[in-house]
Amino acid sequence: MKIVVLQGSPRKNGNTQFLVEGFKEGAEKAGHDVEIVNVGNMKIAPCLACEYCHTKGNGECVQKDEMQDVYKKLNDAEMIVFASAVYYFNFTGQLQNVISRFYCKGTMPAKKYALIVSSYSPDVYSGIVETYKHIVDYSNATDVGMKCINGAEQKTEGNHKMMVEFGSSIK
Numbered sequence: 801m802k803i804v805v806l807q808g809s810p811r812k813n814g815n816t817q818f819l820v821e822g823f824k825e826g827a828e829k830a831g832h833d834v835e836i837v838n839v840g841n842m843k844i845a846p847c848l849a850c851e852y853c854h855t856k857g858n859g860e861c862v863q864k865d866e867m868q869d870v871y872k873k874l875n876d877a878e879m880i881v882f883a884s885a886v887y888y889f890n891f892t893g894q895l896q897n898v899i900s901r902f903y904c905k906g907t908m909p910a911k912k913y914a915l916i917v918s919s920y921s922p923d924v925y926s927g928i929v930e931t932y933k934h935i936v937d938y939s940n941a942t943d944v945g946m947k948c949i950n951g952a953e954q955k956t957e958g959n960h961k962m963m964v965e966f967g968s969s970i971k
């Protein structure tokens with residue numbers, strides 16, 4: 801299965817990156833084709849609500865920025881993983897921009913989804929989890945798992961093992 805991980809943290813080699821790399825290792829062991837797309841460092845603007853896509857644009861977004869590469873990568877994705885640091889109880893703005901840019905397509909393309917979230921504090925996930933569940937339902941898709949990790953030091957052998965196991969469990 802082709803899996804695309806939308807990694808929304810701008811911090812290179814940060815916690816979210818560490819977690820998704822473990823996931824990728826496990827999912828590749830299970831035979832999947834996994835691509836991590838570091839949308840946290842891409843120039844992707846938010847949706848302008850200009851409605852070009854729903855009028856003249858025929859489903860295409862008027863904004864020709866790096867989101868165009870993301871649309872291509874997601875075209876044949878069978879599974880999408882949303883990966884994010886928690887910023888004020890929500891996805892990072894960078895990942896939120898990517899999500900809003902799906903307005904031109906309506907729903908997201910994949911039929912399986914997962915969520916990987918990193919925060920400093922525990923119990924800060926309700927907003928993200930609800931949003932994620934709504935997106936999965938709206939896309940008529942299936943959630944295959946969520947991992948929410950907190951703490952000052954997350955790059956641990958234990959977390960790596962847990963993420964590899966999570967990746968390996970994907971069917």
Ligand SMILES: Cc1cc2nc3c(=O)[nH]c(=O)nc-3n(C[C@H](O)[C@H](O)[C@H](O)COP(=O)(O)O)c2cc1C
Pocket residue numbers: 809810811813814815816817884885886887888889890918919920921922924
């Ligand atoms: C702008 C900003 C807002 C944050 N807001 C929260 C928050 O609301 N709750 C929390 O527990 N951690 C918050 N954090 C901490 C990060 O979520 C946490 O350090 C995370 O592990 C960073 O992941 P990264 O290394 O992949 O960027 C915030 C960090 C930043 C930079």
